[in-house]
Amino acid sequence: DTEVTQTPKHLVMGMTNKKSLKCEQHMGHRAMYWYKQKAKKPPELMFVYSYEKLSINESVPSRFSPECPNSSLLNLHLHALQPEDSALYLCASSQAPGYEQYFGPGTRLTVT
Amino acid sequence: RKEVEQDPGPFNVPEGATVAFNCTYSNSASQSFFWYRQDCRKEPKLLMSVYSSGNEDGRFTAQLNRASQYISLLIRDSKLSDSATYLCAVNGLYGDMRFGAGTRLTVKP
Numbered sequence: 001d002t003e004v005t006q007t008p009k010h011l012v013m014g015m016t017n018k019k020s021l022k023c024e025q026h027m028g029h030r031a032m033y034w035y036k037q038k039a040k041k042p043p044e045l046m047f048v049y050s051y052e053k054l055s056i057n058e059s060v061p062s063r064f065s066p067e068c069p070n071s072s073l074l075n076l077h078l079h080a081l082q083p084e085d086s087a088l089y090l091c092a093s094s095q096a097p098g099y100e101q102y103f104g105p106g107t108r109l110t111v112t
Numbered sequence: 113r114k115e116v117e118q119d120p121g122p123f124n125v126p127e128g129a130t131v132a133f134n135c136t137y138s139n140s141a142s143q144s145f146f147w148y149r150q151d152c153r154k155e156p157k158l159l160m161s162v163y164s165s166g167n168e169d170g171r172f173t174a175q176l177n178r179a180s181q182y183i184s185l186l187i188r189d190s191k192l193s194d195s196a197t198y199l200c201a202v203n204g205l206y207g208d209m210r211f212g213a214g215t216r217l218t219v220k221p
Binding site for chain 1: 143207212213
C-alpha cells in the first residue's frame, strides 16, 4: 500500500505565527521530500532527506525549517511566513533517492 | 533554458482518440524518468516509470530517448476519466526531481 499521510489538510496562519506541517510514511522508504506547488504550476523541490539526513536544500528561505525525527516522519516548521508562501505543500517518499516518489495529499497553506 | 520542458497544451480530444505528450530535459546526467497524473486540487500520482526499452501499461505507453533527451507518453482510446494534468518528471541521482510544467488534457464525450 503506497500511502503518505500529511496533516493538517488545510492551514491558515498569520505572518507572525509558528506552525508545523507533518508527514508520515509506513512503506519503509529511506528518502523523503518536501515540495511547494503554486496554482497552475508544477511542484518545486524544497528539501530532500536521505536516510534521515538533509541531503538537498534548494536555497529555501530559513523561515522554512525541515526536521526528520525518524525514517517514517518528516516535519516542516514554519515561522514568519509571507503571503507569497501560500501554496500547496506536498510531502513525498521513495525507496531511496532516484527512485519513483509517492506523494501525500498535501497541506493547503494560506498566509494572511 | 528550463531543465524540463513539456508541451504546453491544453489538449482537448474526443473519447477514443489517441493523444501523445512529449517532454525534453537538459541534464544528460539524469537517472530516472516518470509520468505523473494530477487531478485538480489533488496530489500528483505516479502513472508510469519510463525505461529505455519503452514500457506499456494497458492504454498507456511511455518511451525514453536518452540520445535526444526526451520522454513521451501515448494514451490510446482516451476515456473521460483520463482528463487531468500530466506531468513529466526527471530525477537526479540524489532525488532532485524536476517536473515539467504539465499538460492539461480534457477528454470530451
